[in-house]
Amino acid sequence: MLALRELQARFTDSLFATEDPTLLDLVDGDGLDARARLAVYRHHVLTTLTATLEAAYPVVCRLVDRRFFGYAADAFIRRHLPTEPCLAEYGAGFPDFLASFPACGALPYLPDVARLEWAVHTAAQHSDAASLDLARLRRVDPRDMAQLRFVPDPSLALLASPWPVDRIWKAHQEGTSKELPGLQDGPVCLQIHVVGETVAMRVLEPATFAFRDALTRGLTLGEAAGSALERDPSFGLQQAISELLDDCIFSNFTLVTEERA
Amino acid sequence: MNGKRALPSGAGIGLRAPHVGELLATRPAVPWLEVHPENYMSGGPALVLLEAVRREYPVSLHGVGLSLGTAGDLDARHLSRLRSLVDRLEPCLVSEHLSWSTAGGAYLNHLLPLPYTDETLRVVADHIDEVQNALGRRILIENPSSYLRFRHSSMAEPHFLAELARRTGCGLLCDVNNIYVSAWNVGLDAGSYLDALPVPAIGEIHLAGHAANDADGRTILIDDHGSPVTAPVWKLYQRALERFGSVPTLIEWDTDIPELSVLLGEASVADRLLEAFTSEDDHACAA
Numbered sequence: 192m193l194a195l196r197e198l199q200a201r202f203t204d205s206l207f208a209t210e211d212p213t214l215l216d217l218v219d220g221d222g223l224d225a226r227a228r229l230a231v232y233r234h235h236v237l238t239t240l241t242a243t244l245e246a247a248y249p250v251v252c253r254l255v256d257r258r259f260f261g262y263a264a265d266a267f268i269r270r271h272l273p274t275e276p277c278l279a280e281y282g283a284g285f286p287d288f289l290a291s292f293p294a295c296g297a298l299p300y301l302p303d304v305a306r307l308e309w310a311v312h313t314a315a316q317h318s319d320a321a322s323l324d325l326a327r328l329r330r331v332d333p334r335d336m337a338q339l340r341f342v343p344d345p346s347l348a349l350l351a352s353p354w355p356v357d358r359i360w361k362a363h364q365e366g367t368s369k370e371l372p373g374l375q376d377g378p379v380c381l382q383i384h385v386v387g388e389t390v391a392m393r394v395l396e397p398a399t400f401a402f403r404d405a406l407t408r409g410l411t412l413g414e415a416a417g418s419a420l421e422r423d424p425s426f427g428l429q430q431a432i433s434e435l436l437d438d439c440i441f442s443n444f445t446l447v448t449e450e451r452a
Numbered sequence: 453m454n455g456k457r458a459l460p461s462g463a464g465i466g467l468r469a470p471h472v473g474e475l476l477a478t479r480p481a482v483p484w485l486e487v488h489p490e491n492y493m494s495g496g497p498a499l500v501l502l503e504a505v506r507r508e509y510p511v512s513l514h515g516v517g518l519s520l521g522t523a524g525d526l527d528a529r530h531l532s533r534l535r536s537l538v539d540r541l542e543p544c545l546v547s548e549h550l551s552w553s554t555a556g557g558a559y560l561n562h563l564l565p566l567p568y569t570d571e572t573l574r575v576v577a578d579h580i581d582e583v584q585n586a587l588g589r590r591i592l593i594e595n596p597s598s599y600l601r602f603r604h605s606s607m608a609e610p611h612f613l614a615e616l617a618r619r620t621g622c623g624l625l626c627d628v629n630n631i632y633v634s635a636w637n638v639g640l641d642a643g644s645y646l647d648a649l650p651v652p653a654i655g656e657i658h659l660a661g662h663a664a665n666d667a668d669g670r671t672i673l674i675d676d677h678g679s680p681v682t683a684p685v686w687k688l689y690q691r692a693l694e695r696f697g698s699v700p701t702l703i704e705w706d707t708d709i710p711e712l713s714v715l716l717g718e719a720s721v722a723d724r725l726l727e728a729f730t731s732e733d734d735h736a737c738a739a
Contacts, residue, residue: 192604195571196523199555202564217567219603221639227667228600231674236562243561272558276517276530277493316496388497 193217206233207269240268243278244285247312250363251289251305254298263292279316283309300354300374307356310348310383314390317346320442328436328444335446337413341406342443346385349395349404353378357392384440393438398423402431403440411447459545459656459700460484460510461730463722465715466677466704467511472501474712479508482719484544486512486702493533503541512545512656512702513538514625517559520579520593521552521566531586538587545656547592547625548583550576550613567602568612573619580620592655593617594625597662597675598634609634610648623655626696628689629681633662633673646692654696659689659722660704678707681718690725698730 193201193213201211206229218225241264245252252260267288273281286305289295295302323341331339350356357379358372380400382393395403398419405415412432419426435441464484467475469491485505492499505511517530538546551563566572584591593616595609607615613624626649635642661679664671681689681703693699703718 192569194523195521195567195569195575196555198567198602199523199552199564203555203558203560206560217602217604218600219638221601223670223672224668225600231599231665231667231672232562232564235674236560239561273561274557274559275527276490276519276553276559276561277533278490278561279494316494316498318496318500 205229206236207272237265237268240273240281241265244282247282248285248305248308250308250360251301253363254301254304263289263295266292300356300359303352303354303356304359306350307360307381310350311390314346314348314383314385317385319385319387320344320346322439323436323441323444325436331446335448337411338447339412340409340445340447341441343407344384344440344442347407347440348383349400349407350381350383351378351400355379357381357394382440398426399431402426403435459512461698461700463701463703463719463726465719466702467505468706468709469498470709471712472505476504480716482509482716484510484512484700486514489513489515489534489537490517492537506541510544511541512547513541513543515546515548516563517553518548518583519552519554520548520576521550521572522554523575526579526582527554531583535586545592546587546589547594547656549594549596551596563596565596565598565600565602568605568607568609570606573612573615577616577619580616580622584620584622590621590623592623592625594627594658595630597630598638599672601638608648610645614648614650614653617650617653624649624653625656625658626654626692627658628692629658629660629662629685630675632685632688633675636673642688643691646695651696654699657689657692657699657701658704659685659701676707677704693725693729698726701726
């Protein structure tokens with residue numbers, strides 16, 4: 192007899208790694224091979240998790256067809272089982288997995304399409320966040336402006352790709368019959384976030400992207416402006432800040448001087 | 453609306469995402485609804501819609517993720533997320549399963565089978581105590597659908613459930629389809645199973661469809677919730693009502709989800725059977 196903890200470890204191994212003879216001996220086959228009984232459980236776990244991934248990555252599934260998607264999902268699931276029960280949060284590692292999956296080598300844009308789908312999928316799980324306190328922002332001493340740090344809206348994702356992933360994504364939405372873009376139509380810088388009840392996808396200029404990306408990573412306004420100017424010496428900071436506020440992609444801010452206090 | 457009262461009498465349906473819009477638009481006369489809390493723990497628009505549903509209907513939370521049978525600690529974050537949802541929605545009932553899903557940090561997304569031993573009894577009872585304390589309320593525990601049983605089990609499943617109810621004060625959710633499926637798959641007698649369950653503990657009944665699959669030349673019934681309730685399960689349901697009386701009943705449908713009207717139709721079949729077992733006293737309570 193196995194202690195419960197040991198039984199559960201060996202059950203998990205028998206489903207997804209190495210079949211365990213001690214565990215098989217504990218299963219009352221009742222006229223059916225214990226392996227066939229375990230296979231019922233394995234099949235359920237793999238098919239439901241594949242369906243979870245398919246719901247999060249419908250365009251990847253259309254790009255590679257369902258059979259290949261099932262093959263890739265199976266390999267991913269066996270290596271990366273969920274770590275917790277909220278399955279809407281399962282599958283964040285799938286784009287990186289696709290990037291390292293040799294069978295996807297012929298579709299170099301696939302991991303970035305997957306990254307875009309994950310951004311859309313996670314944004315859709317957020318409601319509009321609290322908006323920035325503009326009155327408080329106006330009270331900041333202009334000499335301290337460079338020291339501002341912004342807190343991104345939880346639904347926000349920024350994605351830069353050498354491929355035209357936004358147009359690939361749009362061409363593969365249900366009910367659309369748009370022509371596929373040429374791969375030379377990339378690169379693209381994208382911003383994904385929730386506006387009201389819908390997920391908005393916007394193409395950004397590279398300098399604007401660098402500016403917002405730096406802010407999202409927790410750099411100060413001054414540092415972010417430096418990143419943008421490196422990309423484009425004609426980057427206009429005033430206008431960039433004004434557009435940033437219009438887009439409502441940050442929900443709060445702090446002053447570095449306050450952080451130290 | 454008093455959130456902590458028992459389930460309303462009558463037959464409810466499991467509410468799934470494709471039906472939420474239609475339900476809110478048409479407000480069908482269904483006495484109560486049940487959802488999986490795991491689908492709403494990320495918050496966002498889904499939870500906003502569920503709150504709108506909750507304003508119109510009593511809602512029961514039927515968890516699939518606590519993994520009460522895991523040897524070791526419960527997932528504290530998951531329990532805390534469940535508690536937040538319970539506080540926010542004030543469900544009329546909270547239930548979970550006699551099963552495990554988590555081992556070594558991996559969540560296997562299935563209600564996996566347990567050996568029915570003294571050790572398992574201690575593990576599950578302690579976890580039920582912890583959940584009931586955390587939520588400040590009694591929960592119901594559902595019998596699983598089984599595809600195997602362990603040779604070293606020292607107790608029959610219904611006796612194990614009865615002992616859990618005795619030790620922890622939890623109620624039981626009797627899934628009639630699961631009893632039918634398990635009886636077929638692992639050679640139990642479904643009638644004796646029902647007879648061994650403690651009547652006062654039964655707080656809810658589940659009904660669903662199942663599929664028949666071939667496994668090495670033998671038919672295995674799969675609890676896939678993807679079709680209408682089958683005739684033998686309706687028959688077993690009547691036998692359950694004869695033993696338990698009129699118990700609030702739920703129609704579950706999770707794969708190949710049909711039109712909302714199909715679920716409501718199944719619920720009305722259950723309602724007609726329930727009415728035959730509803731006493732005058734029950735009518736007075738429901739009024």
